Amino acid sequence: MSNEFLKTELSKIMSNSSWAFPLNHAMGAAYVLAHYKGENLKIFDMTKGSAMCDFNVIATAQNPMQARGMTDELARQFRAIGTEVKSYEGYNSADWILIDTGDVIIHVFQENTRGAYDLDHVFEDYPQAKIPDEFYFSGASAPKTEDSLKGFF
Numbered sequence: 813m814s815n816e817f818l819k820t821e822l823s824k825i826m827s828n829s830s831w832a833f834p835l836n837h838a839m840g841a842a843y844v845l846a847h848y849k850g851e852n853l854k855i856f857d858m859t860k861g862s863a864m865c866d867f868n869v870i871a872t873a874q875n876p877m878q879a880r881g882m883t884d885e886l887a888r889q890f891r892a893i894g895t896e897v898k899s900y901e902g903y904n905s906a907d908w909i910l911i912d913t914g915d916v917i918i919h920v921f922q923e924n925t926r927g928a929y930d931l932d933h934v935f936e937d938y939p940q941a942k943i944p945d946e947f948y949f950s951g952a953s954a955p956k957t958e959d960s961l962k963g964f965f
Contacts, residue, residue, distance in 0.1 A: 834915035838867035876906035
């Protein structure tokens with residue numbers, strides 16, 4: 813089953829002229845992961861320091877079911893826009909699922925596994941791309957202050 817909302821939003825991200833390829837793919841991955849309530853999202857720009865990929869996207873899932881759901885939807889959406897998913901690793905255990913699209917590698921961790929491998933520290937010398945607040949599922953609709961709730965109840 814296709815998620816038309818995600819498909820539409822991902823299409824907008826991919827065509828956003830502020831994010832050239834492959835940053836647009838990393839941003840698209842972050843959007844899908846955030847929409848599936850991935851936590852502690854980070855995009856590391858590896859363009860000046862790695863031959864493996866241009867961007868690493870890291871997210872935390874709360875449980876194996878969420879991790880698999882996030883990666884299934886991400887792969888489905890990427891395939892729909894013509895981006896080849898070259899490989900999956902770690903899907904069965906879902907402690908650390910790696911999705912390789914060639915230019916972008918996406919890591920979905922369980923919290924304890926993320927801490928154990930500590931890619932955040934490994935990649936700390938690389939710049940991070942800013943993920944817009946609007947990408948997060950609750951970002952646009954979350955109240956900013958108590959004043960915004962006056963008269964609501």
